[in-house]
Amino acid sequence: MTTTQLDPVLTPAPVARILPRLAADTRYVLTGLPLGLAAALVCATGLAVGLGLAVLWVGVPLMMFALMQARGFAAAERERIAAVLGHEIPAPAYRGASASTLPARVLAVLADAQTWRDLAHATLRLIPNTLSFSLVASWWAAVVGGLSWVLWGWSLPNGPGDDELPEILGLGDGYLTNVTFYLLLAVPFALTLPAVARWAARFEARFAERLLAGR
Numbered sequence: 001m002t003t004t005q006l007d008p009v010l011t012p013a014p015v016a017r018i019l020p021r022l023a024a025d026t027r028y029v030l031t032g033l034p035l036g037l038a039a040a041l042v043c044a045t046g047l048a049v050g051l052g053l054a055v056l057w058v059g060v061p062l063m064m065f066a067l068m069q070a071r072g073f074a075a076a077e078r079e080r081i082a083a084v085l086g087h088e089i090p091a092p093a094y095r096g097a098s099a100s101t102l103p104a105r106v107l108a109v110l111a112d113a114q115t116w117r118d119l120a121h122a123t124l125r126l127i128p129n130t131l132s133f134s135l136v137a138s139w140w141a142a143v144v145g146g147l148s149w150v151l152w153g154w155s156l157p158n159g160p161g162d163d164e165l166p167e168i169l170g171l172g173d174g175y176l177t178n179v180t181f182y183l184l185l186a187v188p189f190a191l192t193l194p195a196v197a198r199w200a201a202r203f204e205a206r207f208a209e210r211l212l213a214g215r
Contacts, residue, residue, distance in 0.1 A: 018194050021194065021198065022193065022194045022197055022198075024083060024084070024201075025084065025136075025194075025197040025198050025200070025201035026136060026140070026197050028080060028081075028084050028201045028204070028205070029132045029133055029136045029197065029200050029201050029204060030133060030137065032080075032125075032129045032132065032204055033126075033129045033130065033133040035073070035076075035077075035129075036125045036126045036129035036130075037126065038073075039069075039070070039073040039121075039123075039125060040122060040123055040125070040126055042066070042069050042073075042122075043066045043067075043070045043119055043122040043123060044066075044122065046062050046063070046065055046066030046069065047062075047063055047066040047067070047119065049062050050062030050063030050064075050065075050066060060106065063110075064106060064109060066119070067110075067115050067116075067118075067119060069122075070115065070118040070119040070121075070122045071094065071115060071118050073118070073121075073122050074118035074121060074122070075091070077121070077125075077208050077212060078091060078208075078212055078213075080205075081204075081205035081208050081209055081212075084201045084202060084204075084205040085202070085205050085206075085209065089209060089212065089213050090213055092114040092213075094109075094112055094114060094115060095108040095109065095111060095112040095115075117211045117212065118211070118212065120211055121207075121211040121212055125204075125207070125208065128203060128204045128207045129204060131200075131203070132200035132201070132203055132204045135196060135200050136196065136197050136200050139189055139192070139193050139196050139197070140193070142185070142186060142189040143186050143189045143193055145182070145186070146182040146183060146185050146186025146187075146189065147183065147186045147190070149178070149179060149182040149183070150179045150182075153175070153178055153179065153182070166178050166181040
C-alpha cells in the first residue's frame with residue numbers, strides 16, 4: 001500500500017500581495033513626472049531650437065541630439081512599463097545604424113517613424129504623468145495626513161478663523177472629534193489607494209506602450 005503526500009499550496013496573504021504592488025505602482029507614477037519633465041525639456045527644446053537653426057545647418061546636430069535622446073528616454077521607459085504591465089515591451093529596430101556615411105545616417109534617423117513616435121512620447125508624456133501623479137499623490141496625502149493627524153494636529157493654529165473641517169461641518173471643535181473625523185476620512189482613501197495607484201500606473205504605462213512598442 002502506497003501513500004501519497006500532498007504538499008500544501010501556500011497562498012500569500014492579501015496584504016503580502018497588495019503592498020508590493022502598491023509600492024511598485026506608486027514608485028512608477030511618482031518618478032514618472034520628473035522623468036517626463038526631463039524628457040520634455042531635453043527633447044522638445046532641442047528639437048525646437050534645432051528647427052529654428054536648421055537653415056544655418058547648425059540646428060541639424062541639435063535635431064539629431066534631440067531625436068537620439070528621445071530614443072534613450074524611450075528605452076528607459078520600456079523597461080519601466082514592463083514591470084507595470086507584466087510583460088516585456090519589444091524594442092523596435094531603428095534605422096540609421098547600418099548607414100555607411102554620416103549624411104545617410106542623418107537622413108535615416110529623420111525618416112525613422114519609431115524615432116518620431118519616441119519624440120512624441122517624450123513631448124506628450126507630461127499629460128498622463130501629471131494626471132497620474134496628481135491622483136496618486138492626493139490619495140497618499142489623504143491617507144497619511146488623516147492617519148497621522150493625531151500626532152501633529154495639536155500644533156495647528158487655533159485662533160479666530162482657524163476652524164477645522166469638523167467644526168465647519170457642525171460636528172464640534174473638540175480635539176478628539178477632529179482626530180476621529182480625520183481617521184474616518186482616511187479609511188476610504190486607504191481602502192481605495194491600491195486600486196487608484198494601479199489604475200494610474202496602467203493608464204500611464206498604456207499611453208507609453210502605444211507609442212514605444214516595436215512594430
